[in-house]
Amino acid sequence: MPAISKISVQQKNKGRFNIFLKRGDTEEFGFGVGEDILIQYNLHKGMELSEEDIKQMKNKDELHKSYTRAIHYLSYRMRAEKEMYDYLLDNDVTEEDAKDIINRLYKENLLDDEAFARSYVQSKIATSSKGPLLLKQELIQKGVPEDYILSALESYTFDEQYRKALKFGLKKVNDSSKKSFQQKLQTAKQTMMQKGYTQDVIKEVSLQLAEEKEDSxxxxxxxxxxxxxxxxxxxxxxxxxxxxxxxxxxxxxxxxxxxxxxxxxxxxx
The missing domain is CATH 1.10.10 (Arc Repressor Mutant, subunit A)
Structure with missing residues (x-):
């Protein structure tokens, strides 16, 4: 069996190590591992390794690198489970490893579709003019279960929807174009529908826009x-x-x- 002849720290990544193996009289680079694998297997010079040992360590190291990649992906913002799964597959992670990584992320409370849905809705309420129907569609596309979506959207109150829709509705009917008020109002209604507002909100905002036009x-x-x-x-x-x-x-x-x-x-x- 080959034996470890040398262990060196990688120049570009101090947390990884190069394992050199001696086969007979020939020394060659064997594989690279992270510090966790080095410690777990107590790798040291002179240690003999079977081909099965080497294969197992390579697989575990690859899994760890994929896990690290997942953590980096999460560092930008919260992710839905499906987002993470698709990301891992797109980065050549096997389906089995992707599932293992996702299970680990759940155990470590780094993945949570229910919390993700709540956070997503609150973020969009604060930073966008999108209505609840559009947010629901976006969350469905991200693979979030519908009961989590409906629960999260409960925080998007009618008053908040009305305030947002009225704001850009007023902008539409008060633009400087030569269109009639009715044409501008129709454009405002279409925009509200495209942005995902409910018919109740669109109706109330339209009535308010017409009333403000009359007042003007x-x-x-x-x-x-x-x-x-x-x-x-x-x-x-x-x-x-x-x-x-x-x-x-x-x-x-x-x-x-x-x-x-x-x-x-x-x-x-």
Missing amino acids: AEWDSLVLQGEKALRKYEKKAEGYERKQKVMAALYRKGFSSDLIQRFLEEKGY
Whole structure:
């Protein structure tokens, strides 16, 4: 059987070692191992190794390298089990080793689809405008079980969805294009659907957008009529009297007291 003739530290990786073997009068490089394998097998100069020993150590070392690769993959962010499994296979890890690594990661609490789903939803709520239906689809694609997904999405409240959808809905209907309000509103609805918002949210936001459009038009009309009234009473009255005449004129036009008060305050009354 070949015997270990020399053990040296690898130059580029101080945590790995080169094992040289002597077969008869010939010395040659045998294989490389990590420190854990070196300690586990108590490898030392003069130790004889069978071909089965060498094969077993190589397999265990390869498994450890794949595990280390998995840990590195997790260092960027949490991963779903399917993400990790696909990653390992893409890096030429055998199916058997991939399953062993995943089992180890679960035992070490480094993989947890339920926790991943919660974290994913919270992250997207904080950093994106995506709705729950789109998040659900993304998590399904990542292989997360549906019950974990539904549980995680419970934290995505109606109020939070409404706030996000209204924000970009207002942006759509208030753009500078020459499209009609109805065309802009339809675009906003389509965008909300594409982003994965529920029909309840889309309906409520659409009603609010239409209401704000009406309020805006009402304000524009009041400003027009208010300016006319100010010019009309410019030489007929001053100060408080002029304010009262303008207020009365606007009341007769059917404008609300809140809008009238806002207009007069902006005019310095």
